[in-house]
Amino acid sequence: xxxxxxxxxxxxxxxxxxxxxxxxxxxxxxxxxxxxxxxxxxxxxxxxxxxxxxxxxxxxxxxxxxxxxxxxxxxxxxxxxxxxxxxxxxxxxxxxxxxxxxxxxxxxxxxxxxxxxxxxxxxxxxxxxxxxxxxxxxxxxxxxxxxxxxxxxxxxxxxxxxxxxxxxxxxxxxxxxxxxxxxxxxxxxxxxxxxxxxxxxxxxxxxxxxxxxxxxxxxxxxxxxxxxxxxxxxxxxxxxxxxxxxxxxxxxxxxxxxxxxxxxxxxxxxxxxxxxxxxxxxxxxxxxxxxxxxxxx
Numbered sequence: 101x102x103x104x105x106x107x108x109x110x111x112x113x114x115x116x117x118x119x120x121x122x123x124x125x126x127x128x129x130x131x132x133x134x135x136x137x138x139x140x141x142x143x144x145x146x147x148x149x150x151x152x153x154x155x156x157x158x159x160x161x162x163x164x165x166x167x168x169x170x171x172x173x174x175x176x177x178x179x180x181x182x183x184x185x186x187x188x189x190x191x192x193x194x195x196x197x198x199x200x201x202x203x204x205x206x207x208x209x210x211x212x213x214x215x216x217x218x219x220x221x222x223x224x225x226x227x228x229x230x231x232x233x234x235x236x237x238x239x240x241x242x243x244x245x246x247x248x249x250x251x252x253x254x255x256x257x258x259x260x261x262x263x264x265x266x267x268x269x270x271x272x273x274x275x276x277x278x279x280x281x282x283x284x285x286x287x288x289x290x291x292x293x294x295x296x297x298x299x300x301x302x303x304x305x306x307x308x309x310x311x312x313x314x315x316x317x318x319x320x321x322x323x324x325x326x327x328x329x330x331x332x333x334x335x336x337x338x339x340x341x342x343x344x345x346x347x348x349x350x351x352x353x354x355x356x357x358x359x360x361x362x363x364x365x366x367x368x369x370x371x372x373x374x375x376x377x378x379x380x381x382x383x384x385x386x387x388x389x390x391x392x393x394x395x396x397x
C-alpha cells in the first residue's frame with residue numbers, strides 16, 4: 101500500500117484564492133439594494149447578513165476561484181505567486197473549491213427566496229462563462245467587462261432589494277442598478293491594465309490590448325460617466341434634486357481624477373481605481389437613498 105499523503109491546500113491559501121479584497125464591490129452593491137428598497141431593517145437583519153455573505157464570500161469568492169483556475173497559465177506570467185500557479189493549491193483543488201463554492205452559494209440563495217435564487221443563478225452562470233472555455237467571455241473585453249459589471253453591481257443590487265421586499269424590486273430600482281452595472285464596465289477595463297503583458301502573450305483580447313492603453317482609458321471614462329449622467333437626469337425627473345446634485349458633484353470630482361489618469365493611463369489606472377471608483381460607489385449609495393425616499397420597492 102502506498103504511504104503517500106495527498107497534498108491539500110492550507111486554509112490561508114484557500115482564503116487567498118477567494119480574494120477577500122474583491123468582495124467589497126458586490127457587498128456594497130447589495131447594501132445599496134437594501135437601502136433602495138425603502139423597507140425597514142428591524143426584522144430583516146438575519147436576511148441582510150445572509151445576503152451580504154452570499155454576495156461577497158460566496159458568489160464573489162466562487163467567481164475568483166473559477167477565474168484563478170482557468171487563468172492559472174496567465175497568472176503564471178502576471179502573478180506567479182498566486183495560490184494555484186505557485187503550487188500552494190495543488191492538483192485540481194482549485195477546480196474542486198470552485199465547484200463546492202458554487203453549490204453552497206446556490207443553497208444559500210435558495211433559502212433567501214425565488215428572486216434571490218434567480219439572480220444568484222444568473223450571476224453564477226456569468227461567472228463560469230466569464231472564465232471557462234469554450235465560452236470564456238473574458239477573451240473579449242467588450243463582453244467580459246459587461247458580464248463583470250452586471251455581476252458585481254447590478255445583480256447584487258437587485259438581490260439586496262429583492263431580499264428586503266420578498267418580491268421583484270420596483271422598476272426604478274432595477275433601472276438604476278442596471279445603469280451602475282453598465283458604468284462598471286469602465287471600471288473593469290481599467291482593472292485590465294495590470295495584466296496587459298500577460299494578456300498579450302496568452303491571446304486575451306482585453307480592451308487595453310485591443311484598443312491600446314490610451315484609447316481604452318478614454319473609453320472607460322466615457323462608459324463610467326454616461327450612466328451616471330443618466331442617473332442624475334432620472335433623479336431630477338423623479339423630483340429628487342438634492343440627491344441629483346450630490347451625485348453630480350461626485351461625477352465632477354471623478355472627471356478631475358479622469359483627466360489626471362488620462363495623462364499616463366497605464367501607470368495611473370490603479371491610482372484611479374482607488375480614487376475615482378470611490379466617488380463612483382459613493383454615488384451609488386446616494387442614489388440608493390434617493391430611491392428609498394420615493395418608496396423604492
